Amino acid sequence: MEAVPDRFEHASDRAQFKQPAHRGGIELYRAHIVRYAFEPHTHEAYGFGVIDAGVERFRYRGSDHLAPPQSLVLMNPDVLHTGRAETEHGWRYRMAYFDAALLREVSGEADWSFAEPVLRHQASTQRAGAALQALWAADSPLAFDGALLDLLQAVQPHARRGSSERASEVDVPLQRAIELMHDRLADPLTLADLAQAAGLSPFHFQRRFKARHHATPHQMLMALRLFRAKRQLAAGLAPALVAADNGLTDQAHLTRRFAGMYGITPARYQQQARAGLSPASPPTA
Numbered sequence: 715m716e717a718v719p720d721r722f723e724h725a726s727d728r729a730q731f732k733q734p735a736h737r738g739g740i741e742l743y744r745a746h747i748v749r750y751a752f753e754p755h756t757h758e759a760y761g762f763g764v765i766d767a768g769v770e771r772f773r774y775r776g777s778d779h780l781a782p783p784q785s786l787v788l789m790n791p792d793v794l795h796t797g798r799a800e801t802e803h804g805w806r807y808r809m810a811y812f813d814a815a816l817l818r819e820v821s822g823e824a825d826w827s828f829a830e831p832v833l834r835h836q837a838s839t840q841r842a843g844a845a846l847q848a849l850w851a852a853d854s855p856l857a858f859d860g861a862l863l864d865l866l867q868a869v870q871p872h873a874r875r876g877s878s879e880r881a882s883e884v885d886v887p888l889q890r891a892i893e894l895m896h897d898r899l900a901d902p903l904t905l906a907d908l909a910q911a912a913g914l915s916p917f918h919f920q921r922r923f924k925a926r927h928h929a930t931p932h933q934m935l936m937a938l939r940l941f942r943a944k945r946q947l948a949a950g951l952a953p954a955l956v957a958a959d960n961g962l963t964d965q966a967h968l969t970r971r972f973a974g975m976y977g978i979t980p981a982r983y984q985q986q987a988r989a990g991l992s993p994a995s996p997p998t999a
Contacts, residue, residue, distance in 0.1 A: 739816030748804030768805030
């Protein structure tokens, strides 16, 4: 089985990750993407970012969205989404992914949600962009932590308070199936397994699941597997062990699927994620 190359096929396609050595629960990302198309994936974290140039098209909660230059990207946790260039020369963007616990700790508030994933607001975008740059360039833990607060305060005015889904809106049967996915990420789950957990017939379950989550159960399961794989790689686990622990055939399978979702190979991601606060050159346009 052929593995994905260590770099994108197009010379301008580049993606970089960084995680601070002193602060868990946050990951920084920046990229210039021209031809690559990201498969449906999730970060299980809040995603806050800025489009620096070009236009991105992505699918989010069943609808297509365009993110033009100097727009703010605001993503809720656990929402599958895609991504591809809408313009000839691609798009350049920067993101920070916050675990909910860290967002609550830094901001002093919990249960944020955002009604729309793309916002045109010049002041907020400029402030968020400056904070993202400060996070990437921070030369000390204290400077990094200060920029964390700056970023959250830039997007905070656009957040709704309270859970993004009230208890009455949660589809409990489907949630049971997702919990089974989390519990058995390494197992070869079938549609019948998931439907049984939900208490529904298999194809009724699949129709209801896709209507709710805008993805098939298989797409959701693979996204959850690859998200856990990403965290295990960042913690230093060997790619072959990560593949086995997440129900993937072998390391080549992990490489192909990981690159399809995140635009980078597992080995390269692990190298970047474990570099901590070490300097790195930005993507070239």
